[in-house]
Amino acid sequence: MFGRILRVCEHDSFKRLSETARGITFGSSPHGEVCMAWLRIVDALKAPVGTRVTIKGWVRTRRDSKAEGGLAFIALHDGSCFDTIQIVVKGTLPNFASEVAKLTTGCAIECDGVIAQNPKGGNELQCENPSPPAGDALRVVGWVEDPDTYPIQPKPHSFEYLREQAHLRVRTNTFGAVARVRHCLAMAVHQFFHQRGFYYVHTPIITANDCEGAGQMFKVSTLDTMRPLPRVAKEAQSAEAIEHCRDLAAKANMPPWTYGQVDHTNDFFGKEAHLTVSGQLNVETYCMAMSRVYTFGPTFRAENSNTSRHLAEFWMIEPEIAFADLNDDANLAEDMLKHLFRTVLSERADDMKFFAERIEKTAVSRLEHIVEKPFLRVTYTEGIKILEGAIKGGRKFEFPVKWGTDLQSEHERFLTEEHFKQPVILTNYPKQIKAFYMRLDDNCEPDRQTVRAMDVLCPGIGEIIGGSQREERLDKLDERLVEMGLNIADYWWYRDLRRYGTVPHAGFGLGFERIIQFITGMQNIRDVIPFPRAPKQAEF
């Protein structure tokens, strides 16, 4: 009767249905029975014509026709792919006038029907009651209570507006596509490292190191800072007075002030604690035993940054490789980026096609272009020469170009967007503008000392990766700590790595949201993370 039907017959288990639907095979049932399987839309769009299935999802649009005694066309999405499936509902359904005709954008429905060929090509679902009838073929699972004020309409919304509707914006095609691409990339990151023998290390989110030194940190404390602070007046500070103050504070779970400073001895960790700004220092310890490791987790920066490329909470990927130098590090970064690009092009072709059509014309073509040829590698010093040459040629920059100073955004963008027009790995920066743990280059001119650092610059985004070979020599590391005014004692366990079996090693940090931005062409970083955290922004 139905030509081809599902071989499997599942009814009520969400999990079993989903698993079954993935590996479903189609063909004639030996018993001729009618089976109703819940298919995700991605599978329904590929199912053979005549297959009888159930589909569940949310209405994107509904249009009506008076033809054939009344028809309703519903575009349904369920997140399984970019495309919606069209449900064609016959006017003969008992609940057609009472329910189907009243469906609006956002309603949740499930419908039974038969896969059919759409006159314009592709699959659609003919929703009709089975014979004999066994309940309504289209069932409304959840109504939209007031269609007039439902925030997501079937029309282009501004990203700024949708940011204020972050709990609903994933129902739009853009944010659905971003969510699938984000997932695809996260899986591809793990796949890339796993295939190359890296171990995934869960570095801590809370840290009591005050030595991370990468900008402003969020404080983590259980002290009740809402209460008045017992404090000892400067002129009355005696040992007894301070002790008394500490007692009071300990009993009240308050942060006592002594000598004008918060005393954290009563705090949860007994010392000042923060949210991590990087897993690098911790993951280096695992690198010195496991050889190839990486972290992939949330990272927090309390900087008051209001830009399209910064978040207060973002996800960072930080590999660390032992017995390796800066060149190995750059190779790893290049291989990883190319793996991510290839994976997203093949696994999320539907979403990438959308980004290329509606968000950024070159979204697909530039990735295809990039994976085909090696990244350029240029030293900082060569980069400066190129910039100086451009200035001589009449190019104007707001900031001066001078060896020994950090490159400004405009300089980086000039190199990657105008001069090379492709990703560039810039290496060997002057030591005074880089972190203490980066390895000093050998054989430098005395007044032009550089470190084995690298930045990967991409058109449109700027710096997407920052990395370096680490200083593995204890004496050199200590010199750098002192030079930068850091307290050597605070770094005791990090220094131990250089005392016990030290080896050359290297690593980098990749901002996960920035790579998603680069791939999708989404201009604001707040639109590539589900619930962005930024200054004055933590509503959801």
Next chain:
RNA sequence: UCCCCGAUAGCUCAAUGGUAGAGCGGCCGGCUGUUAACCGGCAGGUUCUAGGUUCGAGUCCUAGUCGGGGAGCCA
């Protein structure tokens, strides 16, 4: 944090200091295997907040809040 721009119907935007408008969406009707459908009608407003200038402020001034772009910090 600094510089610039903005805030008007559910959404996107108009409106010379002088009666608050359109498109989309919603509702009603027409047409239609439609698919960002189309055609007609209806409803929908404390013009971000608080002050000020003016006979009169959506419009000008001051402050604030929020949003956007750029910069710094970085990933």
